[in-house]
Each structure stands twice: as C-alpha cells, then as structure tokens.
Amino acid sequence: MSPATDMLARPARAGVYLASAAQLQAAEHAAMAIGFDSWSLDVSNVQTAPSLLRHIGQALRFPAWYGENWDALADCLTDLSWSEAEGFVLAVRGSDALRTAQPELWQTLVDLLNEVSDFWRDNQIAFWVLVEGNTDTLPAFPQSA
Template sequence: MTGPTLALHLRLDGVTDKDGFLDRCARDLRFPHWYGRNWDALADCVTDLSWWAEGREPSGCLLDIQGWPAFRDADPDAAAIAADILADAEAYWATQGRPLVVRYDDGP
C-alpha cells in the first residue's frame, strides 16, 4: 500500500564530516534502529522506504537539505559521496513511479 508524499528536512548545521552527516541523517530523517551509520546503510535507507510509517511507502518524497554549503566546504569528499548516493536514490525512485526530489540549499 502506498502512503502520502513524505517531506523530510535534513539540517546540517555544525556537521563537518562523514560521521556527523550520517548521525544527522539518522536523527533528522528518523532512520530505523538497524541503520548502520555508513554509506551502504544510507543508500539502503533512501532506496527502501518500507521502514517509514510501518511499511506504507510514500507516493513520493521531498528531501530538503539545509546547511549543505558548509558541510561541502568542511568535507568535500564526504559531501561528494553523499550527493552521489542521493542522486542514485533519485534515479532509482524515478523508475519506481514514486519520485524522490532532493533539494539542496546551494546545489550538490
């Protein structure tokens, strides 16, 4: 069963590295307890939303990211990997007919 459109907000204020980014994703995006706080786990969580709302995957998702420029400047390598994972998730969800839109406050 498909649920409503999901709007999520990721606030990166004070995030300066990979670990901080992954921790903030867990908190702000309300990832499940099994989230492993690594790049593979991030990819899993953003391409399988069955953990959200007890198995009712949303019909679409907007991920609004604030504070991206400071994170990108502090850890360009981690930001590039995160942006790639999110872009892959957008492409995946586009093929599923339930779009994921990632909106950065200053581009990836």
C-alpha cells in the same frame, strides 16, 4: 494545484536540485498536501562522515537497524517500506558549510542521493532532494512541469 505540487507529483522529473529558501518551503508544504514524506536536514554543523550519517538517520527517522554507514544509508533510502508515503522530499539546508569544509564528503553524499533518486524514478516514485545553497554543481529546481 500549486506549481510546486504539480512538479513534485512528477516522478520522472525528480532528482537532486539546487533550490531557493522559498522553493524549499513551498516544496515542503506541497509534499504534505499530496501525502509525501518530507524531511528537513540541516548539515551546517556537520564535519565528519560519522556525524553526517548519524544526523541523516535522526533527521529522516530511520529504523533501528540503520547502521550509520554509506551502505546502510543507501539501503534505508532505497527501502522506505517503513513509510507509507507515495513520494518523498528531502530539503537540505546548510550545504555551503559542509561543501566548503568537506568537499569530498559533500560530493559522496550528493552522488549517493542522485543514485537513490534514480532508483525511485525507475520505480515511478518521486524522490526529490532540494538543496539550499550557492553551489553551481547542481541543476536548478525546475520552475514548471
């Protein structure tokens, strides 16, 4: 088992973390190896809440009932019954652009993703969000279990 696979398989450690490009790639491969759903989300060209919410829905292949608002996003992310995976990895790329252009929008997204990860951790299911970027406001992805 690779270090990334071992880490991802631990729901108690899941959360929203800063990760390098290499860590994102390793986590995406490890997620597939252990039967997790893995999504890649590039937010580098997103400038508004409506475009961010639409982009997330498309990238994560949300069901048709997704309403493209913050409540609907929280609902979709905490009701993944449409997925049969045993855990989840969301790799976020391009965060620096969004964080710089729209800091409040970025913080709203991070706060919601932390709440979602907490929800799944309470249910003993791993929901990892790995953010590639240069922010020092997120903890670093753990190197070992």
